[in-house]
Amino acid sequence: MLTTKSVKGLQIVPPKETSGAYETAPDMPKMHCVTVIVGKRAAGKSVAAINLIEKMGYDYTIAVSPTMNSNKELMSRLNIEYTFDDPDDLTCIDKIKEIVNEEARDLERYIHEMKEYNKLMKDIKQGHNIGDDLMLKFFNNDFVKPQHRWNGKKPRIAVLFDDMLGSMIYSRPRKINALSTYSRHLGQLSEGGSIGVSLYFLIQSFKMQTGGLNRVIRNQCTQLILFKTKDLGELSDIADSCGGEISKETFIKVYDYAIETGGDHPFLFIDLHKKPNHPSMFRIKFDKFIMVDELIKKEQIK
Numbered sequence: 001m002l003t004t005k006s007v008k009g010l011q012i013v014p015p016k017e018t019s020g021a022y023e024t025a026p027d028m029p030k031m032h033c034v035t036v037i038v039g040k041r042a043a044g045k046s047v048a049a050i051n052l053i054e055k056m057g058y059d060y061t062i063a064v065s066p067t068m069n070s071n072k073e074l075m076s077r078l079n080i081e082y083t084f085d086d087p088d089d090l091t092c093i094d095k096i097k098e099i100v101n102e103e104a105r106d107l108e109r110y111i112h113e114m115k116e117y118n119k120l121m122k123d124i125k126q127g128h129n130i131g132d133d134l135m136l137k138f139f140n141n142d143f144v145k146p147q148h149r150w151n152g153k154k155p156r157i158a159v160l161f162d163d164m165l166g167s168m169i170y171s172r173p174r175k176i177n178a179l180s181t182y183s184r185h186l187g188q189l190s191e192g193g194s195i196g197v198s199l200y201f202l203i204q205s206f207k208m209q210t211g212g213l214n215r216v217i218r219n220q221c222t223q224l225i226l227f228k229t230k231d232l233g234e235l236s237d238i239a240d241s242c243g244g245e246i247s248k249e250t251f252i253k254v255y256d257y258a259i260e261t262g263g264d265h266p267f268l269f270i271d272l273h274k275k276p277n278h279p280s281m282f283r284i285k286f287d288k289f290i291m292v293d294e295l296i297k298k299e300q301i302k
Helices: 045-056 068-075 091-126 132-138 174-185 215-220 232-241 248-261 293-301
Strands: 034-038 060-064 080-084 157-161 198-203 223-227 267-271 282-284
Touching (some): 045 068, 091 174, 223 232
8 A cells, every 4th residue: 555755845836827828718719729620621710710710819819821712702701910921931830929929019118108107197296306307208298108909918819720631831840849838838928938939730630741830839738629530540539649548438428429429520629628618628609518427436536
């Protein structure tokens, strides 16, 4: 029989805040995330992605796709501010990083200017001497308060990758791997925390030898959307990615149940980093939790 002996003062103390974390609606997944959406052609991947991004409440989306115009009506539901239509252009990853870093610089500029502005207003009220530099900076016929597009909040940004099969970004994955690894840390702030981005990958196959989504990105996956497939090997691979939460046999039953009862364009939604208040990591689409006995028993034991 195994026993333990505690050591005082060596307990793990987690941070109070998580870098790049944002509050989301109670029934929505955590943000920021790396979401992989797997389905054959015309399965409904884009519709699922757009609905999820809408419901997550991002301020804007960056799209990397050569086929944006073909989905123009659907994509118009999102606030897409930047589009990169050449998936063979490896520099687009650097440009995405720069967009987010610029958001961080602009937020820090605003925070700094607000401190100066508040000091100026306080000095005026108390009759203190005021420096000419601050007067010139904030006075233009009247005192002008610093402006920030997001009113001092960190913007919520999604990046959507679609129709990228065989692209150079996937075939030479060093940059996309790095982005998926540090996505929530992107746009670091000097006072702590970061802007971060959520990544959405729309793919036709969970695994490919070349030109597809590689193991590094798959290992970073926080949510997985799985449409109908007849590939038992693919289902087995995805069951492995669930981290041993349930047996493969139970996973197949959960998947079959979601596909059989999901109506038009059914899919299984798997939240690998679910919130504590969510009763299950599995859903039929987004609106029905699947209650799995094995998971319920594990929670009860804990």
